[in-house]
Amino acid sequence: MRMRSAPALAGLAALSLMATACGGGDGDEGDGSQEGTLVIWSDPDRSGAIQEAAEEFAEANGVEVDVQNVSFDDIQGDVVNAHQAGNAPDLFLGAHDWTGNLMRNGAVQPIELPSDRAEALDTTAVEAMELDGQLLGVPYAQENTFLMRNTDLAPDAPETFEELVETGTELKDDGEVDEVLSMAIDQEGDPFRMNALMRSAGGDLFGHDGEGEWDAEDLRVGSDETIEAMETIAEYGEDGEGVLRRSIDTENDAALFFDGEAPFFIAGPWNLADANASDVDFEISAIPGFEDGEPASPYLGYQAFFVTEGGANSALAEEFVVNHVTDTEFVLDLYEADPRTPVQTEALDTVSEDDPNIAAVAEAGEDGVAMPNFPEMGETWEPLGVAQAQIIGGEDAREALENAHEQIAERIGQ
């Protein structure tokens, strides 16, 4: 018997690759849940904090907690794929608007919160996590956009959007700043940030049913109200006052403000750390609406813990979200490492006392509306964003929005 080892080596490599292919989905991100070790997927920013905050839980229940890093934008897709392949984590961190998609893929487990636990949380937050009468995740933090202003340039918070533009334009004319307002529009549009102004001008994405809940059956993108709203906003666009421009995007919006080139900034909680580190004296207030308009309600987004369906540790995972994520201590521990507005009422009170910015962010979100969480929502982002960017760039609002409406309607089957 003879054997030539070089091809054997190659064959070996081939087979090991085959083996990987057959093994299916043994990713680098860990092997999913194993009994006795609670696996949590989190974005790298928060994984350390979650690991620490979960120590107490791990000790009390005699288990290991293993927090694994997955980029936040990938968590939803990876969980759904991993769930299908049978190697999903026990728990994962996510956003409330993923709920619809997670549910239709059967990837998460419904949760029953005892009433005392539910009462400790903000009602809007809990409702945002519910779909078809099921609670699908336990929220712990809220996000909303707000107005950040440079107090050296603009000492007073503007009451209306017109006032904001007036103040900013004066500063620009005096040569003190280059921009009136730093609000990310981007070439593809940013419906998340635009929502406050669009709502204030009377536009809306979906209608509401009798109980004030979002109604997925009633798409409002191409409605006369929304078209008029975007026409109003277009007056501040590139062919109008030039306050809103596509050249400002999420890459440069913060830099404009922190370099003192813009007195106003439509910001989010993710900008707070940089703001505290910068030299700019800033204050936070609600995004102002139009003078004769509705309140400018920003979208409220919630960060939540979800329990994966069919995990090996589902009993512990449930226990974790029911009794631990709702616990003041846990939320405060998490807040220490990663400051976001808590939805746990007691934790919010404690935090607001120490950090006026968090209180101001929460206040700026008071007029806000929770983003719809049904799957149809996801289909609106891109068409609506592109239409909004075109309108800001000077295109006809009616044509752009009616096209976007048609496109969304086709995708969601209306």
Added chain:
Amino acid sequence: MGPNDSGPAGSPSAGAPARPPLPGGRFAARGSLTGTLAKIALLGLFTALGVWAVLPLYVAGNWWGIALAVAVVALVYWVYLSGRSVPAKYLVPGVLLLMAFQIFPVLYTMSTSLTNMSDGHRGTKEQAIASIEAYSVVSADSAEEYTLTVATTGDPETGELVFLLTDADGRAYAGDSEGLEGLTGASVDDAGKVTDAFGYTVLSPNEVNARSDELQEFAVPTGDGAGIRSSGLNSAFEGSALRVYDAGCDCIEDSETGTVYTADDERGAFYSEDGERLAQGWQVGVGFDNFLRFLVNPTFASAFFGTLVWNIAFAASVTFLVFVVGLAVALTLHTPRLRGKTAYRILVVLPYAMSSLAMYLLWRDMFNADFGLFNRMLGTDVDWLGDAWAARGAVVLANVWLGYPYMFLVATGALQAIPRELSQAARLDGAGPWQAFRHVTLPLLMVAMAPILIATFAFNFNNFNAVWLLTRGGPFPAEGTMSGGATDLLITYTYRLAFSEATAQYGYAAAMSVMIFLIVSVMSVVSLSRSKALQEVDR
């Protein structure tokens, strides 16, 4: 096994003394002790890999996968041990790699393109039914909440599960799969949790967790289809499943609204009479529907051909320009008298050494209409990313900058392989520098460069990052993204259609990928056969 030990009949070593040394060099240890040991070790390792591959397949109950893995291991054993299949020893690795990385994915894509696989249609019908039932368990508003202690009547691992419950008034109950009854003489702690009860073994959190699967199914029946289920380790609630599957009618009835949802195995979901569907569906075959869906759509048809034309123009112009620029720089630096050649070459290759992802994002910033480097430096007011032709120019420009160093490297190598005497001879024969280049250097260069140019074309034809990171396919016409952006390639257009933010439509995307695959295949075959003709003419 000694050196004189002749192999079985047909073995290449038998009676072939004048045979030239076999490829494989020192690895071709023919029958030496080292060789045998290496063989045993490698095959052993290989078998271990096989076992490693089979274990998860066994756990998943994937018998076809196991059969495949075993067959591949057996094949490799036969090929490398029998000695009767010399050509196969060289072919097997390549063929296996080809199967694993080329043929299998293509076949998989093709088979997926015939299904409705998408969000809401990923798994099997059984999985869909299980989630529908699980998502329909609701607790009545006034339903009792209990503090829970999980216990058993016997062994912690196998004994029958019992819920020791206390209600808001502090009354204790024991509930098993038979029903609920009062519990007396239990010790209850301050939080109202039963800590000990006669006749029951209280489980530790770990012991409860070990029985998670059972707990998912377990409910203490309380009549009318309702049951007490656990929620975590310390609380339980009474709830009932509103939607229940009935195999008799292959339908799901909602006991609250009375609506009946019947399974539609063609569409892979449960539909009510009004056409309303339940969100959780399953994967079914849909034949060529995915292909028809875009082939008969007029918006798509016009968008598809517009995109295809730009796609070819993009790939061709990038290929042509990187070739021209790369070659020009290579020729310049090929001049014998030039000083500091190495330094120049390093500088030229730099863009190639940097992460193209980061570079694309940087270029996107530089093209920003108001804050970008280009407009600021040139004092122009071009809407680089917002104007169709400016955006096309921007995409080509950025890609030429990123692509030419590679072409420069290849051209430099090829130039050095061409003897300088050839062009000197041409000069002596009276040819000018251009003629010498055109008729002597270039044809020789093309022999090496032609396959690279085809590869560059094919790469740029599907250069997803180039477009996605710079323009995302935009700017878009007023009709929206469906009709294709000015810089959209087929691949970015497909990606946006198939994976628009919410719904991943794998079946649809696979159908589009198959179309692109066909187009690229046809173009590759045509250009490869033409390049053969080119080489023969040159010879």
